[in-house]
Amino acid sequence: MDKLDELENQSIYLIREAYYHFRKLAAMWSIGKDSTTLLWLCRKAFFGRVPFPVLHIDTSFKFEQIYRFRDEYARKWKLKLLVARNEQALARGVNSENNKLQCCTELKTNALKQAIARHGFDGLLLGIRRDEHGIRAKERYFSPRDGQFKWNYQDQPPELWDQYKSRTAGDTHIRIHPLLHWTEKDVWRYVKREDIPFVELYRARDGRRYRSIGCQTCCSPVPSQAATVDDIIAELETSTAGEREGRAQDKEDAYTMQKLRALGYM
Amino acid sequence: MTADNRRLVVLSLDGVPHGLLLRLMEQGRMPTLARLCEEHGRPRTMRSVLPTVSCVAWTCYATGRNPGKHGIFGFVDRRTGTYELGFPNAANVRGPNLWEILSGHGKKVFGMNVPGTYPPRPVNGILIGGFLAPSLSKVAYPAEVGGYLEGIGYRIDSDAALARQSKEKMLEDLDVTLSRRAEAILHFLQQDRWDFFHAHIMGTDRINHFLLRQVAEGHPRLAPAFYDYYGRVDAVAARLLEEIGSDRPLMIISDHGFCPIRYEVQLSRYLVEAGWTVPTERVTGPLSIDPARSKAFCLIPGRIYVNVRGREAAGCVAPQEYQHVRQEIADDLLALRDPQGRPVIRAVLKREQVYWPSGSQGPDASAALALGLPPFGMGPDLLAIPHDGYDLKMGLAAPELFLNTQLEGMHTYSDAFFLGRGVEPPEGDLEIRQLAGAILQKLSVPVPQELDLAAVAPPVAAA
Structure with missing residues (x-):
């Protein structure tokens, strides 16, 4: 069995395990390459039909290509698409220009909290990968969150022999990460093999492409000539830059900016 | 086992100017440091780096390299080849730091709160990052150390945003930060036989940034509070000295000077x-x-x-x-x-x-x-x-x-200080970058060739 088959099998096993365990399950879809791959795997796991809702946390600041892609494939794939927006915060004029940290908290974290409260989700499928970011190295496939969304990474059960702790006490939901063991390159290889559609922003135009997409206000393209999936894979073979290099809104950057501003460095 | 006279302790006080230190000692406000000077000679002036920014200065100290080699030019930088802003940190530093070099020679090392060391690289010992580390869960190598720090209410840094609300609140916060830092310093000092132990205090830089003009003008409330703070820093040095005894070599240093902002x-x-x-x-x-x-x-x-x-x-x-x-x-x-x-x-x-x-x-x-x-x-x-x-x-x-804003003090290049006991950095004009050589020599570790240990006095040295 080749590597991609192994990755796919493991992910589909996790998705089915999650569907069996959770009363109210949803898949988070950011419309990026990873969560779109996740949906592709969900469709495979259930023979072409995703049997749970797909949740898009919409900050209203996404690229228009993202919205177009979302609507097109929600229709083509017959998804039960739920769009969650923190309308109160948007009405108050929250945006990244005033305060990036507040913007992310209100329009992403709080929008998700509201959606969980409204729909009563107890399990959420996410397309995160261990290699994306240092802190994600400690993630588990089944990862509990408390009511405040706090993740206590020092208190996690080991996940041996494919035994997953998929239940926890009371006021929590569990995040399930079926792509945790994939790398960025694995995703692109799989996209190529399966011919999974993706947002055009990932392709280089005028010497730039997005390696990671999100809000238009906080993402920057990286220098690149990679216009095809093959080019992208080849580029990843040699690149030493981090995948999220172009993401200004990484929480750590936002924190750093706040600190530096207080000291007059910004 | 390494003899005591080969086990170095460094206490760094961010942004304390040579001139201010002399004045505080003369006025009897820093008796411990004054006594140390009586026994081991007056503090030397030391040049910082250009531009004079703490993370650049401490990265020069830690790597013994010029910014052209280590790649850190400020807290903010632009992403190579773009017009976008980013925040370089220790992950972007080229070349090994002192803790890594020493670890490579089997030395037991400890570092705490030194700017530019976050995210901490793996070492033979403990490395705790400082300013700009976002949380205790990520601040230290090994990560478990964060648990101890959390338990004692350790603060990575005082909250400069408070100073913009009220100088009194800032002073309170500086105080708590310092006392928790002192507790952690003593805890770790006693925990192991460290060959290299470096603890850093950032609050001196903060208090200089936000109070220096008031002190220069003799503000009735804030100037005494400023002196009290330095008195408490001296008391931390006293506890540290008591703990390490009189045989162990010691450096007390700053990374740049300060002057009031016009x-x-x-x-x-x-x-x-x-x-x-x-x-x-x-x-x-x-x-x-x-x-x-x-x-x-x-x-x-x-x-x-x-x-x-x-x-x-x-x-x-x-x-x-x-x-x-x-x-x-x-x-x-x-x-x-x-x-x-x-x-x-x-x-x-x-x-x-x-x-x-x-x-x-x-x-x-x-x-x-x-x-x-x-x-x-x-x-x-x-x-x-x-x-x-x-x-x-x-x-x-x-x-x-x-x-003019709430910032009252700014960094200066030519008047950091060096106070040593049993450590001999090069004679003549001294730059912070040169200390790496003195430290490695003291610990009998070969000095890597790539280090820039000659003083290169840029043409602005004179004030």
């Missing part, structure tokens, strides 16, 4: 006025510039970049114009006067003078990208060095060129 100077705005920088219609950050029409732009403090064609993503200065443009910008900067007509800029240095004294121009952005070098650290084309009192900021859309 004006914060919004240098980006000046470049706009002089026609070098053209901002975008809506300015959302320090680099909101129109690259097609901006011949140059600047980052804090006084780092000027020429937008050279071929090197920059949308460069508009022809390479053959480069030297000429640099000269014109330097002339403009030297002509800058404050509202009272006093000159603002003392000198404008070229990148090769400061960072690549061997004659090379240093890496350019396109070469760097081709080599897959880190995303930051190409270095500025020119460095503007202000006269004391003129704190160079960015302020692309600032309302005024010259401003």
Whole structure:
């Protein structure tokens, strides 16, 4: 069995395990390459039909290509698409220009909290990968969150022999990460093999492409000539830059900016 | 096992000027340090780095390298080959730091709160990052140490935002931060037989930033509070000395000096006025510039970049114009006067003078990208060095060129201090970068060849 088959099998096993365990399950879809791959795997796991809702946390600041892609494939794939927006915060004029940290908290974290409260989700499928970011190295496939969304990474059960702790006490939901063991390159290889559609922003135009997409206000393209999936894979073979290099809104950057501003460095 | 006289302890006090230290000791406000001086000689002045920013200075200290080699030029930098801002940290530092070098020779090492060490690299011992580390769960190697720190209410840094609300609140916060730091220092000191133990106090820099002018003017409440704080820092040194006994070699050092601010100077705005920088219609950050029409732009403090064609993503200065443009910008900067007509800029240095004294121009952005070098650290084309009192900021859309805010003190280059017991850094003019050599020698570890341990006095040394 080749590597991609192994990755796919493991992910589909996790998705089915999650569907069996959770009363109210949803898949988070950011419309990026990873969560779109996740949906592709969900469709495979259930023979072409995703049997749970797909949740898009919409900050209203996404690229228009993202919205177009979302609507097109929600229709083509017959998804039960739920769009969650923190309308109160948007009405108050929250945006990244005033305060990036507040913007992310209100329009992403709080929008998700509201959606969980409204729909009563107890399990959420996410397309995160261990290699994306240092802190994600400690993630588990089944990862509990408390009511405040706090993740206590020092208190996690080991996940041996494919035994997953998929239940926890009371006021929590569990995040399930079926792509945790994939790398960025694995995703692109799989996209190529399966011919999974993706947002055009990932392709280089005028010497730039997005390696990671999100809000238009906080993402920057990286220098690149990679216009095809093959080019992208080849580029990843040699690149030493981090995948999220172009993401200004990484929480750590936002924190750093706040600190530096207080000291007059910004 | 290493004998005591080969096990070095470093206590660093961020941003304490040599002159201030002497005055505080004379006035009896820092008796422990004064006693140490009586026994082991007066503190020496030490030069910092250019630009004079803590993370740059401590990275020079930790790597023994010039910024041209280690790649850290400030708390903010632009991403290589772009006009976007980013925040370099220890992950972007080229070359091993002291803790890593010493670990490689089997030494037991400890570092705490030294700027520029976050995210901590793995070492033979413990490395706890400092300012700009976002949380206790990520601050330390090994990560478990974060649990202990959390338990004692350790604070990575005092909250500078408080100072902008009220100086009293800031003082309270500084106090708590210092007492928890002291507790952690003693805890770790007793925990193991460290060959190299370096603990850092950041609060001295903070209190200087926000109170220096009030102290100079003898403010009735804030000046005494300032002196009290230094008294408590001295008490921390006393506890540390008591703990280590009299045999162990010791360094107490700072990374730069300080002087009161006369004006914060919004240098980006000046470049706009002089026609070098053209901002975008809506300015959302320090680099909101129109690259097609901006011949140059600047980052804090006084780092000027020429937008050279071929090197920059949308460069508009022809390479053959480069030297000429640099000269014109330097002339403009030297002509800058404050509202009272006093000159603002003392000198404008070229990148090769400061960072690549061997004659090379240093890496350019396109070469760097081709080599897959880190995303930051190409270095500025020119460095503007202000006269004391003129704190160079960015302020692309600032309302005024010259401003005054709650910041009262700014960094100075030539008056950091060095106080040593049983450690002998080179004679003559001393630069913070040279301490790495002295430390390695003290610990009988061979000094790697790539270190820049000769003093390179840039032409602005004299105040």
